[in-house]
Amino acid sequence: MSISPVFRTLSGLRVSHLSFSYPGADPLFEDISFSLPRGWTALVGDNGLGKTTLMNLLVGALKPQQGTISPAPEQLVSATCAQNNTVIPDNLEEFGADWSRSALNLRDLLGIGDDWAYRWAELSGGQRKRLQIVTTLAKNADLVIIDEPTNHVDEETKAQIITALQQQRDVVGLIISHDRDFVDALADNTLIMTREHVSAGAGSLGRGSQRRAVLGRALPGHNVTVIRHYACNFSEAQAQLRGQQLSNAGKLDQAQAQLKRLENLKRDRQAQVAKIEKVKASGSRIDRHDHDAIRRLQTAKMMGADAWASAGAHQVDAKLQAAQQALSQVSVAAKRYDAQLEALMCSIEPSSRAVVASVERDFLGDVFLGDVDQGSAATKQAKLTVGAQEHIGIIGRNGAGKTTLLEQMNAAISSGISAYYLPQEISEEESQKSVNTVLDLPAELKSQVLTAVASLNADPDKLLTGKAPSQGEVRKLLLCMALVCDRPQLILLDEPTNHLDISSTEALEQALAAYRGALVVVSHDHRFLRACTTTTWTVRDGQVDVQ
Numbered sequence: 001m002s003i004s005p006v007f008r009t010l011s012g013l014r015v016s017h018l019s020f021s022y023p024g025a026d027p028l029f030e031d032i033s034f035s036l037p038r039g040w041t042a043l044v045g046d047n048g049l050g051k052t053t054l055m056n057l058l059v060g061a062l063k064p065q066q067g068t069i070s071p072a073p074e075q076l077v078s079a080t081c082a083q084n085n086t087v088i089p090d091n092l093e094e095f096g097a098d099w100s101r102s103a104l105n106l107r108d109l110l111g112i113g114d115d116w117a118y119r120w121a122e123l124s125g126g127q128r129k130r131l132q133i134v135t136t137l138a139k140n141a142d143l144v145i146i147d148e149p150t151n152h153v154d155e156e157t158k159a160q161i162i163t164a165l166q167q168q169r170d171v172v173g174l175i176i177s178h179d180r181d182f183v184d185a186l187a188d189n190t191l192i193m194t195r196e197h198v199s200a201g202a203g204s205l206g207r208g209s210q211r212r213a214v215l216g217r218a219l220p221g222h223n224v225t226v227i228r229h230y231a232c233n234f235s236e237a238q239a240q241l242r243g244q245q246l247s248n249a250g251k252l253d254q255a256q257a258q259l260k261r262l263e264n265l266k267r268d269r270q271a272q273v274a275k276i277e278k279v280k281a282s283g284s285r286i287d288r289h290d291h292d293a294i295r296r297l298q299t300a301k302m303m304g305a306d307a308w309a310s311a312g313a314h315q316v317d318a319k320l321q322a323a324q325q326a327l328s329q330v331s332v333a334a335k336r337y338d339a340q341l342e343a344l345m346c347s348i349e350p351s352s353r354a355v356v357a358s359v360e361r362d363f364l365g366d367v368f369l370g371d372v373d374q375g376s377a378a379t380k381q382a383k384l385t386v387g388a389q390e391h392i393g394i395i396g397r398n399g400a401g402k403t404t405l406l407e408q409m410n411a412a413i414s415s416g417i418s419a420y421y422l423p424q425e426i427s428e429e430e431s432q433k434s435v436n437t438v439l440d441l442p443a444e445l446k447s448q449v450l451t452a453v454a455s456l457n458a459d460p461d462k463l464l465t466g467k468a469p470s471q472g473e474v475r476k477l478l479l480c481m482a483l484v485c486d487r488p489q490l491i492l493l494d495e496p497t498n499h500l501d502i503s504s505t506e507a508l509e510q511a512l513a514a515y516r517g518a519l520v521v522v523s524h525d526h527r528f529l530r531a532c533t534t535t536t537w538t539v540r541d542g543q544v545d546v547q
């Protein structure tokens with residue numbers, strides 16, 4: 001079933017001056033250029049900047065309004081691995097029937113069960129992700145793009161994915177990810193996508209229509225999406241980028257101070273001219289001790305006040321123009337949304353009940369009863385309970401039953417408790433529905449939801465356009481809508497940091513840590529769990545250990 005690549009030795013891909021907008025929306029990119037060398041390159045950037053869109057452009061699934069990709073997408077065999085693990089691979093059946101040496105090697109590397117291709121509907125999120133990756137690699141393509149491969153997967157699987165990808169030496173490959181350790185282990189080249197603010201007047205850098213304050217200063221200008229290539233891993237690239245951003249912020253300060261000085265000078269000069277005109281017009285005498293005024297009047301008489309004013313004005317205007325030009329050369333990181341969700345979280349009252357939800361310890365029923373030590377009868381029968389203010393993290397390998405446990409808990413919430421459940425996957429229809437629901441909210445609630453969304457580092461203006469949100473954006477939207485509208489006493493989250501960019505994950509963990517109600521969250525991100533939970537349930541072999 002393997003397809004022969006057209007360019008067995010494709011040395012790289014060149015993207016030049018690419019611009020793209022979705023119909024009726026502001027441009028996502030304008031005039032971006034970069035190269036992809038042979039090997040794996042990481043693409044890192046905040047939610048909603050357009051990483052998945054860029055993937056679709058590179059493989060020809062979307063057409064840019066301007067710019068070129070060389071070699072052109074239609075000249076290449078390309079393979080993409082979808083970000084959303086509800087997307088069934090188009091070669092799933094073929095892969096299921098492929099017992100060639102290379103297919104067996106891939107199955108081995110990623111621990112794919114022989115029957116998985118026929119059991120898609122029953123597979124766990126992490127198992128599906130593995131199958132998506134393996135079927136993408138089986139296409140043996142020239143250009144391979146994998147969109148967020150470590151969402152849903154446990155640490156062991158992550159290591160397997162790294163090994164499998166490292167073996168694909170001949171591809172031109174792009175890994176879109178928010179997982180720093182993963183991309184550092186795999187990619188020697190990095191593309192960082194950022195939103196940057198360009199002060200007014202920087203025509204060469206694009207015509208984006210958003211106007212925002214930057215770094216707290218009310219400065220006219222616009223934001224543009226920038227992609228920079230670094231010939232090093234992500235951590236080094238990020239350090240270089242931060243250095244550049246700090247230096248640019250310093251340059252911006254200097255340029256702004258110079259501009260302000262010149263504006264003040266111009267104003268002073270205009271005031272002086274006005275004063276002279278007034279003196280002349282009123283015919284009043286100048287104080288003989290006011291030497292400055294006498295000199296100005298003499299100069300004005302000699303040149304005529306208008307000429308004197310315009311000579312000065314020309315000089316100041318020329319300097320002002322130069323200062324504005326200098327300002328427009330500096331682009332700085334666009335302002336992040338720095339509102340806090342903590343106040344909202346703290347305002348939600350926990351339940352006064354001792355227990356808000358419970359689930360049987362043998363929640364998987366008979367599935368594991370055969371070969372597992374079930375413990376004492378007392379342990380076996382005791383229920384797992386969630387206290388009104390308990391924060392529980394659920395961990396365990398892929399397929400251990402974490403989502404089943406959460407679903408059963410969701411079905412067994414104590415009566416009268418208001419609860420919110422955020423599932424692991426959200427379909428396209430649900431995404432669109434969530435935006436429409438927010439748009440239909442009464443003004444006050446809508447504004448509260450959008451403020452909350454902004455504090456999770458998402459752009460509320462984009463959501464207001466009613467267009468399909470990105471995978472990261474929709475999670476923020478659903479959670480914030482529930483917090484504002486339902487004020488839940490119990491929150492159940494299934495892998496909430498999947499799809500979230502690094503800053504958003506940090507904002508979410510702080511918000512959840514401040515939440516006073518009950519929280520049960522499934523995650524493979526131990527750092528995240530340490531920040532917002534205090535109890536750990538480990539799901540293993542159909543049993544739950546509580547620590």
Ligand SMILES: Nc1ncnc2c1ncn2[C@@H]1O[C@H](COP(=O)(O)OP(=O)(O)OP(=O)(O)O)[C@@H](O)[C@H]1O
Binds near residue numbers: 053472
């Ligand atoms: N079909 C579409 N029509 C209109 N707008 C869209 C469409 N698809 C995506 N968008 C918008 O384009 C922007 C970029 O989306 P994209 O999915 O490419 O972002 P991303 O960088 O991959 O985000 P994430 O990290 O959350 O996956 C988002 O604001 C999204 O709302």
Ligand SMILES: [Mg+2]
Binds near residue numbers: 083
């Ligand atoms: Mg995406």
